[in-house]
Amino acid sequence: MLRELRRLSLGRLRTGARLAVASVIAALLSFWTIAYVARHQPVVVQLCISGVIIALSIVRSSERRAEPEPLPRWATWAARFLMIPLVALLGSAIGRVVQTDAALGFALIGVPLVAAVWVRRFGPAWTRIGTLWSFPFIAALVTPAAALAAGGGVWWGALAALIAVAWGSALGAATQWVAARRAPERAVPARFENRRSRSGAERKLLPSTRMSLHLALSLAAAIVLGWWLLPDHLGWLVLTAYLVNSGNRGRGDVVYKGIQRLIGAGVGTVVATLLGTLYAPGDSTALVVLFIILGIGAVLRPVSYAWWAAAMTGGLALLYDYLGQGGTGLLGQRLLAILIGGLIAIAASCLIAPVRSIDVVRRRTADLLSLGSAVLTGDRSAEEYVALAAEARVATARVEQLAPPFHALRIVTLGRVAVARRTADLVDRAAALGAGLERFVAAPSRELGAELGGELRGLREVLVSLRRD
Numbered sequence: 001m002l003r004e005l006r007r008l009s010l011g012r013l014r015t016g017a018r019l020a021v022a023s024v025i026a027a028l029l030s031f032w033t034i035a036y037v038a039r040h041q042p043v044v045v046q047l048c049i050s051g052v053i054i055a056l057s058i059v060r061s062s063e064r065r066a067e068p069e070p071l072p073r074w075a076t077w078a079a080r081f082l083m084i085p086l087v088a089l090l091g092s093a094i095g096r097v098v099q100t101d102a103a104l105g106f107a108l109i110g111v112p113l114v115a116a117v118w119v120r121r122f123g124p125a126w127t128r129i130g131t132l133w134s135f136p137f138i139a140a141l142v143t144p145a146a147a148l149a150a151g152g153g154v155w156w157g158a159l160a161a162l163i164a165v166a167w168g169s170a171l172g173a174a175t176q177w178v179a180a181r182r183a184p185e186r187a188v189p190a191r192f193e194n195r196r197s198r199s200g201a202e203r204k205l206l207p208s209t210r211m212s213l214h215l216a217l218s219l220a221a222a223i224v225l226g227w228w229l230l231p232d233h234l235g236w237l238v239l240t241a242y243l244v245n246s247g248n249r250g251r252g253d254v255v256y257k258g259i260q261r262l263i264g265a266g267v268g269t270v271v272a273t274l275l276g277t278l279y280a281p282g283d284s285t286a287l288v289v290l291f292i293i294l295g296i297g298a299v300l301r302p303v304s305y306a307w308w309a310a311a312m313t314g315g316l317a318l319l320y321d322y323l324g325q326g327g328t329g330l331l332g333q334r335l336l337a338i339l340i341g342g343l344i345a346i347a348a349s350c351l352i353a354p355v356r357s358i359d360v361v362r363r364r365t366a367d368l369l370s371l372g373s374a375v376l377t378g379d380r381s382a383e384e385y386v387a388l389a390a391e392a393r394v395a396t397a398r399v400e401q402l403a404p405p406f407h408a409l410r411i412v413t414l415g416r417v418a419v420a421r422r423t424a425d426l427v428d429r430a431a432a433l434g435a436g437l438e439r440f441v442a443a444p445s446r447e448l449g450a451e452l453g454g455e456l457r458g459l460r461e462v463l464v465s466l467r468r469d
Contacts, residue, residue: 018175020298023059024291026171029054030164031287037163038156045167046095047160049319053139054084054164055171056294061131062172079132080165085158087112088136091406092157095140098235103227106238109137110219113242118212136161141239142316210353213252215245217352218345225340239316240265243309245349249402250357254349256405257305262342264309266335268293272314273331276321286322290315313338323330348460358423361402362463369463372456375437376449389441396434403427419466426462434457 030051038044048178058080098105116130136157205213221239238373244261248254272293279286297311317334349355375388404425415421436452 006012019059020176020295020301022171023056023298024176024295026055026059026164026167026292027052028291029171030168032165033163034160034301038160041156043156045323046092047156050088050091050136050139051141051160051164054135054161055090055168056298057135057138057425058165058168058171059175062169062176066295066301076128076226077169078134079129080169081162083129083133084135084165085161087133088139088161089091089155089158090134091140094137098140102231102234103223106141106219106223106234109141110216110223110238110242112137112350113141114212114216114219117215117246118208120208120211121206138242141235141242205353207355210355211245211248211306213353214248214345214349215242218242218245218348221340221344221348226337226343229340232332233333236334236337237341240338241345243312244342244345248349248355250360251350251354252357252405252409253402256345256408258342258346260304260306261309264304264306264311264340265313265338267306268310268312268314269317269334269338270331271310272317273321273334276318279321281322281324283322286318290318290322293318356403357402358419361399361406361423361427362466364395364398364402365426365459365463367458368392368399368430368434369459371395372433372437375441376453376456380444386441389438392434392441396431396438399427399430399434403431422462422466426459426466429455429459429462 031048034047034051035044038047041047056123094105094108096105097108113134116134119126119130218241219238222238223234230237243265244258245254248257275289276286278312279289293311295313297308298313300307371388371391376390378388380383387416403424406427407422409417409420413420433452433455436448436455440448440452
């Protein structure tokens with residue numbers, strides 16, 4: 001089991017390094033292309049920032065995942081080239097509102113970000129579309145006020161987004177091609193997408209509704225408190241609230257990622273603010289350091305999200321210093337804004353219609369066990385039997401996504417909290433089982449089948465015991 005987990009960790013680190021190289025290259029190419037094309041525009045800094053964020057996001061979205069693609073590749077590319085520039089046009093216009101009325105501007109940015117989460121209820125295709133339209137608004141969220149104050153035509157926002165989409169898509173496609181050469185992709189049957197429990201769905205809020213509610217309340221509270229307590233650092237507070245609440249998989253996952261992001265953002269802000277004192281405002285060396293920091297964070301992101309949080313917030317702090325809005329005097333206020341934003345997001349996800357992480361673990365593990373029974377008892381001569389290997393890979397990846405918070409809780413509690421220890425052990429055993437099922441489909445044997453059958457029975461007993469907790 002430990003050997004399987006070590007192999008998966010090394011695989012994630014290699015993937016992180018490959019994505020880091022592609023991300024930084026896409027960001028650099030977007031930055032310099034936009035800087036050259038818009039070199040005479042007063043809004044050039046804003047355009048470069050937006051382009052970098054969009055390019056980074058597109059490369060990350062091109063990551064080769066175990067889950068099946070919800071849209072054909074041509075449809076994904078068409079959505080990128082048509083929708084993102086149009087949305088960026090709107091994002092640029094809203095960004096101007098931030099300059100005149102920060103609270104109203106951030107509220108207008110928050111509405112489409114919340115909508116991007118809410119539309120997940122309509123399936124994987126809408127999830128992908130919502131992700132794509134959120135990129136320009138995230139870029140508007142992180143653009144410093146000094147860049148927004150430069151003015152200029154909003155049409156340049158669409159052009160910058162188009163350039164970033166082109167470079168991000170090209171580098172993302174190159175990354176997918178390299179991954180496919182090393183491990184040829186197998187189609188995942190669509191029927192796996194419907195392999196989930198729907199009991200009680202009519203009586204309970206859907207997960208997408210809960211997540212959008214958490215995000216909406218977090219952003220609203222961050223805007224109100226930021227406007228009241230830290231009006232000059234409202235953007236930091238709102239951005240932290242968004243990052244902590246985005247992409248959560250339950251209450252425990254939000255707390256775990258929230259702590260990681262708070263620690264990473266705090267460390268990154270301190271280091272970058274101190275580094276910023278070495279460079280005068282407008283010194284291009286700070287931009288070189290910024291891209292180096294982003295590259296390091298992208299490589300280490302699979303190890304811990306804290307590294308990426310440190311890189312992003314550290315890069316943003318350097319950017320503020322480059323624009324003349326930095327200095328150690330602002331460090332305390334920045335850290336306070338990050339802390340308040342993170343605590344708001346954690347409180348919203350834990351106290352209002354929470355999604356228990358242990359329930360998500362049980363459901364996804366039950367999906368894997370159901371698939372395991374199909375693997376061990378299925379007709380091996382049937383054509384569709386081979387496709388079960390791809391299904392096992394998907395089910396295993398879905399369980400592995402839930403592992404980090406339970407691993408961390410097991411370590412922090414020294415294994416003395418029974419529920420935390422048993423849930424972490426369950427996730428580890430389920431991940432190892434999934435890898436074994438994939439091997440069995442490729443090369444069935446009586447010995448391996450007996451071993452997997454015993455593990456299936458053992459995991460079912462653990463699931464039954466967890467339901468009593």
